[in-house]
Structure formats: C-alpha cells, structure tokens
Amino acid sequence: MFKELQKINKRPALYSQYTAQALWDDEYISTQMLDTHLDDSIDLASRSGEFMARSAKWIIDYFKLGAGVSVADFGCGPGLYAEKFADSGANVFGIDFSRRSISYAKEVSQKNKSNIEYQCGNYLNFKSDKKYNLITLIYCDYCALNPDQRKTLLSIFYKHLEDDGVVLFDVYTEASFDMKDEVVMYDENLFEGFWSNEPYFGFLNMFKYDEEKVVVDKYTIIEEKRIREVFNWLKFFTLQTIKEEVALSGFSVVDCFSDVSGAPFDKESETMALVLKKNN
Ligand SMILES: C[S@@+](CC[C@H](N)C(=O)[O-])C[C@H]1O[C@@H](n2cnc3c(N)ncnc32)[C@H](O)[C@@H]1O
Helix, strand or coil, X not given: CHHHHHHHCCXXXXXXXXXXXXXXXXXXXXXXXXXXXXXXXXXXXXXXXXXXXXXXXXXXXXXXCCCCCEEEEECCCCCHHHHHHHHCCCEEEEEECCHHHHHHHHHHHHHHCCCEEEEECCHHHCCCCCCEEXXXXXXXHHHHCCHHHHHHHHHHHHHCEEEEEEEEEEXXXXXXXXXXXXXXXXXXXXXXXXXXXXXXXEEEEEEEECCCCEEEEEEXXXXXXXXXXXXXXXXXXXXXXXHHHHHCCCEEEEEEECCCCCCECCCCCCEEEEEEEECC
C-alpha cells in the first residue's frame, strides 16, 4: 500500500508516457467524451456552443471560406467546426483518432449532406496527395504533444499546405502557466464515473515543470481488476517561444489573437491563436 501510494504521487519524468489515445479513444471514456463535446454549456473536450458559433463565424469571415476553398481540421472531434466550415461552401476534411467521434461526425454529415470527408486516424501519421488552403488545430491540442511530435505535426502541415495557405491553431500561454498550482486530488469514482462504468478509486496528481513550462495531469484509476495511468501533458508558450518553434519548421507567425474567435492579442489571456504561413 505504502509503495503504491509512493508510485501514485511520484513526479513522472518529463514526457515519459504518451497516453492520449487511451484518453480519447477508450471504448467507455469516449462515450463520456462525446457527451462532453456535445454539451453546449461547458468548455471541456470542445468549447461551449456559444464560443464555437462565434469562433467558426470569425474563421469563415477572416479566412474567406467558401466554394473552392479547402480546409483540413486536425483533431476535429465529432465535427462541430467541420460542419460549420462546410456550411460556408468550403470543401472540408477532418481527422481524429477517436472512433466514436468520427462515427458521430460521419452520421451528422450524411444526414446534412455536408461536403466533408472524415478520416479516423492518428494525425501524427497523416499522409495525403492533397494540399489545403487552411489547416486548423483547435482547442490547444498542439500543447498536448511532446517536442518531437510537435515538429512532426508542423512538417505534416507544411507538406499538406498550399504555398499561399495558412495554418490556424491555439496554444496556452505562459501567463496561464503562472496561474496554476500543483494539485493532488483523490475521489471515489473520480469525476462521477467518467473513467469507468465499474466502481473505482481515482487520483489526480498535477505536476509543474517550471523550466520547460509544462504541466502534466497524471490520473491513476484503480479498479478491482486493473490499474491505469493516464497522462495529459500540456506545454505553455509565449509569443516569442512559439515563433521560434514554428520558424524551425519553415513557418512564420503572420497574425496572432487571444483566441480562435479573433479576440485581440493580449499576452495575459489564457490562450493565444496563431496564424502561420510558409516561408517560401
Ligand atoms: C480538445 S479536443 C478538440 C476537438 C475539436 N478541435 C473541437 O474544438 O471541438 C482534441 C481532439 O483531438 C483528438 N486528438 C488528440 N490527439 C490526436 C492525434 N494524435 N491524432 C488524431 N486526433 C487526435 C482527440 O480525439 C480530440 O477529439
């Protein structure tokens, strides 16, 4: 028991495990995730319905989406943005590794006869002959990747972007890193049954890595017959550090906002949204 508690409370080595698929694509958890995506009132999995409507409208206007424009939405979830982009007349592609989200997205697009192609898969392995005018990655998914994965994803964006195309993505700021405190939490059925339909005990240990500006939420879920660890890493950026990072992959930041609804840039805000172009 003492040893188990020591293990649960031990700070993991930075980026020691990547368990994103266990978080998003688990048979049971993905049902909870889908409900959360579709709950209009909360900013979890997807942002609130009000924010997404405002954000999609801004993206459509700002990037002039419409007939003849192609958009690829990476980490599209159940297609909430993709559907709105398709309403503008754009050709839309969405990729996500959650089978449940993609199957929901496909059902909706068939029902609405939307011009959207969906692919279920890991975007870190994405390959296609197609190039897009706009590539989006929304709700700070970039922050959940380790440095090698971020480099891989930027090179995938580079390969699949038209020469005059743009990338839009959002990240957490160092201002929001500074607001966070390390957390230890324990609860029976942590988050009210989110992790399993069997009884369980759940621990959340949140650790900060001050030098690297990274946070991990480490969940330990203990059921009668299994123990699972799920790690949710998040990297926080300043405008300078994200500019330097994307420059190494051949991109320049050509515009920045506080969020993906086009709010004016403020370095104190929780997120920033970046528009990237290729350095040709
Ligand atoms: C925070 S959610 C955001 C969903 C959507 N962009 C939105 O704003 O409504 C992140 C999404 O990225 C997906 N995802 C995370 N890592 C992925 C990967 N490596 N490959 C494909 N999809 C991934 C998850 O399944 C999830 O649907």
